[in-house]
Amino acid sequence: MSLADLLKKRVELYWAHLKTNDPFNRALLNGTATQAMANHFLVNVRYLVQQTPIHLRKATAKAEKNGEEKLAKFFKLKCREEQGHDRWADSDIAKVNQRRIIESNSEIDPSMKGLVKHIESIIDYDPVHYLAYIFFAEYLCVVAGFEMAEAWEKKCGFPPNSMSVISNHAELDQHHVHEWVDITRDLLDEDKYKAPLLETVEETIKVHQQFYQSCWQGKSHAA
Ligand SMILES: [Fe+2]
Structure with a gap:
């Protein structure tokens, strides 16, 4: 099975797990x-989306330093696509809080800071591994x-339309999914990277789940 198909299956399994087990x-x-x-x-997803162009620039620089021109070009193109997506979250946050029933909290949760650190460590380790994270994030948006x-x-x-930071990404990213077979074949050696990239997705899932746990705990804090 291709790396893209294995990654897809893992993300589908993660979503099935979240639907059944994540509060x-x-x-x-x-x-x-x-x-x-x-x-x-929304506040935490906005923070994550705000980091994406920064992460893509970091990954571009690292790939260039490693002499991986094709990979650097891919990150550069992605970076252009990702500009301004945090504005979707701005609009969502305003809509959800328009009635001001609660005092809206805009603190970034430690679990989200942990996820951002995890992403940065992936890029530092090897920007090829950042492809696995991008695939994970895009495909999770599409399936969920x-x-x-x-x-x-x-x-x-x-x-209405107050989760646009997710639904707009799902709309855009569903067109990217079929490109991933070509992207992975073009940008990396599957034999070398198949197992390590799947491992990166496993690690990402562990960190990512903690953010969802914080969303649930956010409920009791405000109650
Ligand atoms: Fe985006």
């Missing part, structure tokens, strides 16, 4: 997510994003 995602899908949870999720955004509005009753 925040379960609350979201069954319509019991609170405004405090929604705000916590539409379902999450629908439940957000229809089940939880949050304002």
